[in-house]
């Protein structure tokens with residue numbers, strides 16, 4: 529995914545509500561944009577009031593859209609540095625290609641994890657005649673590994689944990705004595721919940737983690753308050769459980785992690801530490817001096833917006 533909702537200014541992770549000793553929650557409205565004629569993208573992160581949750585620094589929820597009579601996603605080659613892209617379709621199929629030579633179709637319930645490190649480029653296309661619905665997240669890489677060689681891993685099988693009548697996909701991290709194979713570089717968790725029946729549950733939380741809860745289908749009741757798909761609910765550190773009332777067929781994304789201690793700058797598809805790095809990466813992309821080439825994609829590579 530590229531920055532389809534244009535954010536011309538550089539976003540600084542320092543500029544949000546400071547963490548306090550007392551646990552608190554924040555309701556953050558997602559921003560919506562229409563891509564092409566019909567595809568709705570809802571951006572939950574970064575948000576004006578919350579740039580990161582753990583090392584999670586970007587969360588786009590796209591669709592659902594029936595592609596029978598609609599164009600879906602078709603994102604030409606574009607570069608990334610300093611982050612991992614984490615793609616999780618709820619429905620449909622997306623074809624990933626990258627400058628390492630990867631060509632990988634991802635289906636519902638699977639994860640594509642691309643670690644950009646010092647630099648990679650990729651393209652993403654939804655495949656026709658299916659539904660398109662899913663999320664893409666970015667994870668900021670800690671300074672110690674952010675210049676690593678890039679890599680791409682496809683995870684076809686994600687562990688599922690049953691909690692009462694709720695199926696929990698363990699997308700990354702650890703939960704209920706299970707460990708996800710999806711490789712990240714800081715303490716994080718990613719869960720997707722789907723209720724088989726109208727259900728209530730008490731979800732254990734790690735008090736050293738902060739969390740974000742985003743509805744992907746339907747709505748959920750949290751602490752007697754209904755949260756819908758236009759809201760990301762942020763929970764600060766210091767909380768040990770979350771009481772949920774989940775209607776049948778609702779689907780919920782939960783992300784969490786230890787607050788990311790490094791200040792990051794996010795601009796276009798780059799996660800950096802200072803503006804000079806962003807300028808360098810932009811020039812390298814424009815001049816074809818880094819990021820390699822994506823082979824086999826029919827179409828143009830993306831041009832960066834103008835840096836303010």
Ligand code: MN
Nearest residue numbers: 529530613650
């Ligand atoms: Mn991308």
